[in-house]
Amino acid sequence: MRTVRVRVGAGYDIHIGKGLLSRCGELSKNAVGVCKAAVVCDSNVSALYLRAVRESLLAAGFEVVTLSFPAGESSKNMKTLTQLLEFFAEKQLTRTDCVFALGGGVTGDLAGFAAGVYLRGIRFVQIPTTLLAAVDSSVGGKTAVDLPAGKNLAGAFWQPALVLCDPALLGTLPAAEFASGMAEVIKYAAIKDAAFYGKLNPVSDLEAVIARCVEIKRDVVSRDERDTGERQLLNFGHTFGHAVELLSNFALPHGHAVAIGMCMMARAAVKMGAADESVIAPLAEAVRAHALPDECPFGAEEVYNIMLSDKKRETGSISLIVPTAIGVCERRKMPVEEARKWIDAALEGGRK
């Protein structure tokens, strides 16, 4: 088992190791003590892993209550949040009890937010079951639900008390979900660690790869928990990617859209003179090695219009995360009209 310590808020450990799920009771007991455990998961994960978690927690002395909600992003809303809060109240969870988020990013964001607001905040443990959740959403304390006006518009920074990551659970992930998570893995090489590209095509040691991603995210979040500066580097590929995801009407999985967004940004950086050609090849090779797309199926005008309507955009300006060398990105804040030039540069020569 590898352990990465995060020194944000009260601080917490991220344990990563195959077979760790069966030890979740004992490891959680060390971190939060024996208490009432409210395990939250979605309908898919419930069928696969809830029993093992429940048994391990019971064996360690926890009292266990469980709640499952329908799988999918469409559950990440205020209605499910209210159901969770009412469930906690009905089960009489107190400030010394603990929520367990067993699942992907949807479960972590939803259950984490519920833990953050119930009784003004109780502890929660993240048990990520998707690659995306393992390398990204379970670490750093961003929790949220979607509103009809847009994704993640209501949320809180609420750090977990512990993260337990068992890579063996990723074996049941559909291939497209695994590939989607790989886009976020590749992102870490592009923003912070050129040498990390060498570990990705193919991935021979998944545990080590997850640990490296988590270390990078830990370092970034420790310096900028509230996302006012450096943390925005983690959005590399996401501004264009988000537009592509929306334009596809969510037919393109998130990671596929992010892969397109990262490749668009690298091409734009070269054309705009921010980087030389060398930034493109390692990124494009990693993306293709994991069967992720690198070309945008939409036109510049469509992408620009989506960026203009982004609810989380700062008034009149936008921050683009620009690769300036292999493994190095920087944040460039610019007027939205200037960002249009970057989209045109990314898509020069028509739709590609």
Ligand code: NAD
């Ligand atoms: P998800 O939680 O919906 O999981 C994807 C699918 O995989 C679901 O159908 C789920 O039931 C299924 N699944 C989960 N684990 C499985 C397993 N081991 N075997 C088989 N099936 C399994 O989606 P996701 O991609 O994990 O996360 C996306 C969400 O994460 C989005 O809502 C996004 O906004 C959020 N996110 C949050 C952060 C953050 O920092 N908080 C970062 C990135 C993304």
Ligand code: GLY
């Ligand atoms: N996933 C981006 C962040 O945690 O800031």
